[in-house]
Amino acid sequence: xxxxxxxxxxxxxxxxxxxxxxxxxxxxxxxxxxxxxxxxxxxxxxxxxxxxxxxxxxxxxxxxxxxxxxxxxxxxxxxxxxxxxxxxxxxxxxxxxxxxxxxxxxxxxxxxxxxxxxxxxxxxxxxxxxxxxxxxxxxxxxxxxxxxxxxxxxxxxxxxxxxxxxxxxxxxxxxxxxxxxxxxxxxxxxxxxxxxxxxxxxxxxxxxxxxxxxxxxxxxxxxxxxxxxxxxxxxxxxxxxxxxxxxxxxxxxxxxxxxxxxxxxxxxxxxxxxxxxxxxxxxxxxxxxxxxxxxxxxxxxxxxxxxxxxxxxxxxxxxxxxxxxxxxxxxx
Ligand code: ATP
Ligand code: FE
Numbered sequence: 001x002x003x004x005x006x007x008x009x010x011x012x013x014x015x016x017x018x019x020x021x022x023x024x025x026x027x028x029x030x031x032x033x034x035x036x037x038x039x040x041x042x043x044x045x046x047x048x049x050x051x052x053x054x055x056x057x058x059x060x061x062x063x064x065x066x067x068x069x070x071x072x073x074x075x076x077x078x079x080x081x082x083x084x085x086x087x088x089x090x091x092x093x094x095x096x097x098x099x100x101x102x103x104x105x106x107x108x109x110x111x112x113x114x115x116x117x118x119x120x121x122x123x124x125x126x127x128x129x130x131x132x133x134x135x136x137x138x139x140x141x142x143x144x145x146x147x148x149x150x151x152x153x154x155x156x157x158x159x160x161x162x163x164x165x166x167x168x169x170x171x172x173x174x175x176x177x178x179x180x181x182x183x184x185x186x187x188x189x190x191x192x193x194x195x196x197x198x199x200x201x202x203x204x205x206x207x208x209x210x211x212x213x214x215x216x217x218x219x220x221x222x223x224x225x226x227x228x229x230x231x232x233x234x235x236x237x238x239x240x241x242x243x244x245x246x247x248x249x250x251x252x253x254x255x256x257x258x259x260x261x262x263x264x265x266x267x268x269x270x271x272x273x274x275x276x277x278x279x280x281x282x283x284x285x286x287x288x289x290x291x292x293x294x295x296x297x298x299x300x301x302x303x304x305x306x307x308x309x310x311x312x313x314x315x316x317x318x319x320x321x322x323x324x325x326x327x328x329x330x331x332x
Pocket of ligand 2: 269300
């Protein structure tokens with residue numbers, strides 16, 4: 001089977017092709033326009049998706065060395081995400097399927113972040129635990145089968161990616177700041193500054209208080225030294241990153257213990273973070289976990305993950321009709 005997949009939930013237009021379970025193209029058109037605004041502007045995002053989508057499809061077909069006539073089904077992100085952005089991808093997918101008279105496959109973006117683990121080897125065995133950390137979500141998921149997943153912990157307010165991005169903003173770094181914090185952290189001391197770990201029950205998270213404590217910390221330091229940020233950027237970034245990673249790993253350890261599971265995965269944009277990747281490896285060595293970390297191109301938003309999820313649905317002939325519409329808040 002050859003499946004064409006479209007991802008347009010936020011600010012990246014991505015098109016991928018899955019040929020018999022292998023990803024043979026994963027084109028990602030990043031939108032740079034939002035950098036000027038310090039965050040994604042939904043109205044601009046949907047307009048840029050409209051400009052990007054046809055060239056991205058053409059490039060994906062070229063990269064995968066297939067033609068439109070070879071495509072057996074079209075998979076698309078139905079939600080969750082920005083409605084205007086989703087609408088571009090969903091409308092394109094519907095038109096494409098209608099024109100070629102092939103079936104449509106609806107994919108949940110958060111399922112797809114997790115199913116990215118079925119693109120490359122080694123693939124996790126069921127059941128496994130996945131920590132999904134992205135720009136809009138922070139979830140610990142018990143994955144029993146491809147589409148049988150249960151959220152066993154999640155953030156009560158901000159996502160881990162937001163904690164990175166909002167801290168970066170406090171440090172006057174451009175959007176999205178997560179990768180920049182990672183970069184500066186490489187040269188800093190992770191134990192230079194200490195930030196309190198939020199005390200949240202069960203397997204849940206909270207990052208809004210954490211962000212505020214960093215704000216107060218910086219304000220206080222700047223009273224004594226106006227150049228505090230400039231002089232300590234690497235140490236601040238390393239310490240913030242270390243604190244966020246510890247918060248994430250402590251809950252992940254708790255979840256693994258509670259469910260008696262040693263197959264542990266991470267997914268979503270923040271799984272690209274080097275501190276998290278190293279910390280997970282260290283924890284795995286200590287506790288005898290088998291861990292799964294996606295390749296960088298499948299951590300942040302990409303259609304490869306939509307294509308692999310679509311492939312699993314194609315095997316079950318799980319299709320949707322032309323009456324399907326996007327869902328900004330799609331149920332997990
Ligand atoms: P969601 O999937 O919840 O709808 P999203 O699709 O916007 O949100 P992703 O594309 O999965 O999110 O991830 C983007 C987030 O990942 C941003 O917050 C970004 O700062 C963060 N991120 C990406 N790379 C890194 C990194 N190396 N270190 C820390 N954060 C990172
Ligand atoms: Fe995402």
